Amino acid sequence: MEKVVVKVVLEEGVQKPVYMTEGSAGMDVRANIKEPITLGSLERVLVPTGIKMEIPVGYEVQVRPRSGLALKYGISMANTPGTIDSDYRGEIGVIMINLSKEDFVITPGERIAQLVLGKVYQMDLVEGELSQTERGEGGFGHTGK
Template structure:
């Protein structure tokens, strides 16, 4: 599938799959200088890119496991949603979960973009839902083991 990508900044780097079987393409920070993120702080990191996700698909922006594990940095909203009609710059709000200041360098891989098809549901109001074995149980009701 071809996805048009517009560079909004000359230093922007196109999304790249790190391996042949990777589901997510890496998104890189498009910065003029390093950006520091204090513990408990969220900073919006630009990519310098806009994309044209095809109709019937959605771009999902996930954190990178190494960034979260090694540096305590993860997207503040956990998963970003890029709708097919959005044409603005892709940005990632990185949150510092740790106790030390973290620095994001220009060109550093900050997130990954996964493009998947989706279905649009028709929501219909009702007074009754069908019964299931689970019922209304939630929030840990099925146990931990």
């Protein structure tokens, strides 16, 4: 698998994100909090990670929910996937949301999201007429349920 070098700065005590298996697309990232955070039903909170990155130009890092938290507890991200641009140098935060009816407790050091590196292409928008297709402007369920 191809590797891309990404510089990282970790706050004291923060574990470097790692791939949990050889074929993983995402690295697990952990909550950098001192005390547990209780996330009530339909509440959202920005959870710090203690991680800063220098992402190469032409790439982004996507922050994605963890499937286990989503399935077992209804925990997701309010802006999934979140995008970290190559020119951002601040701390990575995860906007977590509780979609269940039960409170969820985020504990210090808990794995809360995944970081996935992706190639980015910028668009060069050119005004003009669009070509015709069979679908046309049909969208939002136009083909059925």
